[in-house]
Amino acid sequence: MTEPTPTRHPNPAGIQRVAVLTSGGDAPGMNAAIRAVVRTAAFEGLEVMGVRRGFSGLHRGELRLIGPRDMANTIQRGGTILLTARSATWRTPEGRASGAQHLRDNGVGGLIVIGGDGSFHGAKLLEQEHGIPVIGVPGTIDNDLYGTDHTIGYFTAVETALDAVDKLRDTGASHERIFVIEVMGRHAGHIALDVAVAGGAEEVFIPEDDKPIEDVIQIVKDSVKKGKMGSIVIVAEGVPGGAQGVGDAIQAGTGLETRVSILGHIQRGGTPVSSDRILASRLGEAAVYALMDGVSGVMVGRRGGDIIHTPLHETWEKRKDVNRDLYRCAMKLSV
Numbered sequence: 140m141t142e143p144t145p146t147r148h149p150n151p152a153g154i155q156r157v158a159v160l161t162s163g164g165d166a167p168g169m170n171a172a173i174r175a176v177v178r179t180a181a182f183e184g185l186e187v188m189g190v191r192r193g194f195s196g197l198h199r200g201e202l203r204l205i206g207p208r209d210m211a212n213t214i215q216r217g218g219t220i221l222l223t224a225r226s227a228t229w230r231t232p233e234g235r236a237s238g239a240q241h242l243r244d245n246g247v248g249g250l251i252v253i254g255g256d257g258s259f260h261g262a263k264l265l266e267q268e269h270g271i272p273v274i275g276v277p278g279t280i281d282n283d284l285y286g287t288d289h290t291i292g293y294f295t296a297v298e299t300a301l302d303a304v305d306k307l308r309d310t311g312a313s314h315e316r317i318f319v320i321e322v323m324g325r326h327a328g329h330i331a332l333d334v335a336v337a338g339g340a341e342e343v344f345i346p347e348d349d350k351p352i353e354d355v356i357q358i359v360k361d362s363v364k365k366g367k368m369g370s371i372v373i374v375a376e377g378v379p380g381g382a383q384g385v386g387d388a389i390q391a392g393t394g395l396e397t398r399v400s401i402l403g404h405i406q407r408g409g410t411p412v413s414s415d416r417i418l419a420s421r422l423g424e425a426a427v428y429a430l431m432d433g434v435s436g437v438m439v440g441r442r443g444g445d446i447i448h449t450p451l452h453e454t455w456e457k458r459k460d461v462n463r464d465l466y467r468c469a470m471k472l473s474v
């Protein structure tokens with residue numbers, strides 16, 4: 140059976156030209172999302188302007204036309220070819236007015252913002268104040284956005300952190316040490332929980348839980364009694380005191396040799412894994428179609444196998460809960 144040839148999407152909004160930018164922390168797969176936007180637009184006969192340096196570049200007018208051939212060799216690259224930034228000026232009405240003027244001057248009929256909750260705030264204000272249609276695409280390693288099962292970059296960040304945990308485990312087991320490993324996640328424990336289950340950790344600390352440090356110390360002592368060669372404790376960055384605080388408390392409370400390792404920005408880089416590339420491709424395509432359909436002020440996301448739209452304000456007002464089953468699983472399997 141042959142698959143049907145893709146057909147043109149209707150364009151009731153009459154959009155001829157869209158702009159795309161990346162904003163906030165970079166995430167592996169952002170390039171695959173940019174590529175999907177540019178290539179979907181090209182397929183549909185639309186033009187795309189790439190904005191460099193996120194909102195910072197937009198208020199300065201750093202826009203240029205980009206076409207499908209500019210996207211060669213980008214699907215597998217980490218970071219963002221459009222560059223990203225955190226812009227204080229965009230938080231001012233004057234900064235946003237300047238950005239809106241640049242979009243109008245260039246005949247842009249809609250803006251696609253690839254980023255996290257902060258970037259979506261900035262996009263929503265542009266829509267409210269200047270009537271420019273905006274669509275959000277969830278790009279952040281933290282996975283902390285309501286309205287999508289996963290965010291672009293999350294799968295790769297988990298793989299990178301897991302690879303590091305596996306390596307640290309070798310040293311931990313050889314020296315019979317406790318390893319306290321900090322993974323990223325400013326406000327959310329999604330990465331930490333996945334890494335804890337997949338990395339076989341003895342304990343995991345996330346910002347969503349207010350756990351007494353004494354409980355962690357007890358778990359570490361118990362694992363020694365059970366004859367474990369070493370213990371792995373995963374700490375999400377957003378936990379007060381971070382991994383260093385937890386590590387110091389464990390060393391003081393158990394007297395056991397403890398090492399702290401903060402994985403940091405290595406988790407943000409590198410070649411996106413297939414799941415991130417596929418998610419980015421689907422969502423980049425969906426963002427262009429949303430603008431063509433005359434939709435604005437929503438984030439495109441994936442729930443189950445479906446592409447869904449969520450009002451931008453809900454992406455930060457509603458909270459995506461961490462999967463508590465993962466915590467129970469990690470604890471049970473470290474018996």
Ligand SMILES: Nc1ncnc2c1ncn2[C@@H]1O[C@H](COP(=O)(O)OP(=O)(O)O)[C@@H](O)[C@H]1O
Binds near residue numbers: 163231255256
């Ligand atoms: N409340 C806001 N109003 C206007 N712009 C905002 C707001 N919050 C964030 N932004 C813009 O979005 C950028 C990225 O936000 P940030 O929170 O750093 O990253 P992320 O989008 O990944 O959550 C900020 O540097 C700023 O330019």
Ligand SMILES: O=P(O)(O)OC[C@H]1O[C@](O)(COP(=O)(O)O)[C@@H](O)[C@@H]1O
Binds near residue numbers: 325
């Ligand atoms: O690179 P920076 O500016 O130090 O930011 C670090 C933060 O960025 C993240 O990697 C991603 O956060 P955002 O998606 O909000 O940008 C967080 O996990 C981390 O706390």
Ligand SMILES: [Mg+2]
Binds near residue numbers: 163255256257279
């Ligand atoms: Mg954020």
